[in-house]
Amino acid sequence: MIRVQGTPFDPGAEIKSFLGRNPNSGGIATFIGQVRDFQPVQNSSSSEVTSLELEHYPGMTEKELERIVEDSFTRWPLDDALVIHLYGQLKPGDSIVLVCTAATHRGDAFASCEFIMDWLKTKAPFWKREQTQAGTTWVDARANDTERADRWAKD
Amino acid sequence: MIRVQGTPFDPGAEIKSFLGRNPNSGGIATFIGQVRDFQPVQNSSSSEVTSLELEHYPGMTEKELERIVEDSFTRWPLDDALVIHLYGQLKPGDSIVLVCTAATHRGDAFASCEFIMDWLKTKAPFWKREQTQAGTTWVDARANDTERADRWAKD
Amino acid sequence: MAVKVLYFSWIKEKVGAGEELLSPPDSVETVSDFVDWLRTQSPAHDSAFENLKQIRAAVDQVHVPLESRIGLAKEIAFFPPVTGG
């Protein structure tokens, strides 16, 4: 299931209901991405981030996330998967993204959860803009994210 | 932090408070292991599991989990880690284990969470006994778990 | 034939609009042709697309390389590399 929304969500409550929907899955892996109040990326301002804006491409975002999740189901024997992604104005500590995957064995749950995150980072049409004391800056893509996503390329 | 307990826990609530304690961690990976009501392991009965008993080694369990978590901190730059493991009588759908790791970057969170689970599976002194219609059986260790744990061996 | 063109992130800021309805000439066959033609439309467009390495495109909401043919596309989007999650 895919949800792209402008209002905050509670990752704990979402994970709880995901577990409730999948009582027979032996392993559930989840990932939560949060807004940090500092920015260790090289090309970014070192000023404290006071807020973060996430622009997205309505319509394509949902389709792209669906494609990524469908791809994960063709690669691993999954029972279920959930992706929730925020857009709009966020504050430090807010959860930006939640990915949950459920499988019989933990290896499949871990791999598919990391795969979804890696592909989401390089394919889902979101763009971050940080607000610091010094002004607003669009965050540059990280080469490392492309490398991580490329690990999953099929030969 | 390590908790080994005989009473059920709510993974959603635990993850929520873990997030609350680590608002500056960009990436949080978690894993939840649940009791399945079937048992796909080869050497096990195919009867439905009606309950599961987890025996453990009080004292050593806590120490071993602490050692595993400390080891994960030497391998990855982590902000925090949490392991909760149940023992005693469990029912299908109950959460047996929860692992949460928090880091600046998601790769470190994913790797350390999977590492803790892999080592826990081969080092933490727990033994499962399944109750089915046909009686009780001690669950055999899986060769696959040893292989997964061996992936993390340092050269 | 009119096509909806969308811009995101700093490309939108440089162009000065998020969306345009444009009718490129028949000689525009690929996304790359489309970019070349866009750059002739105004100094703002020219500036937004001056560094092609920073431009990504989607045709009808699917990622495509710049060499792709546009075909009967109804919607073309231009944006920098994504930074979600």
Add this chain to the structure above:
Amino acid sequence: MAVKVLYFSWIKEKVGAGEELLSPPDSVETVSDFVDWLRTQSPAHDSAFENLKQIRAAVDQVHVPLESRIGLAKEIAFFPPVTGG
């Protein structure tokens, strides 16, 4: 010197006890020696330890190989490969 010996899982069931206080002779230097000596204590002990491939050991709550020396250990535990998580 007396040492606390713990058994878990089906080893406990086969031995018929979870814990014993035992004083092995001085000739018992390694965990493996200890197992050999244990097997002479009763048919139940003998049966519990007949397949060494299924036996794991901890000395003072630390995993050790069977070749390890016991030294001044206060607690020795025997159990099959673990199956937690």
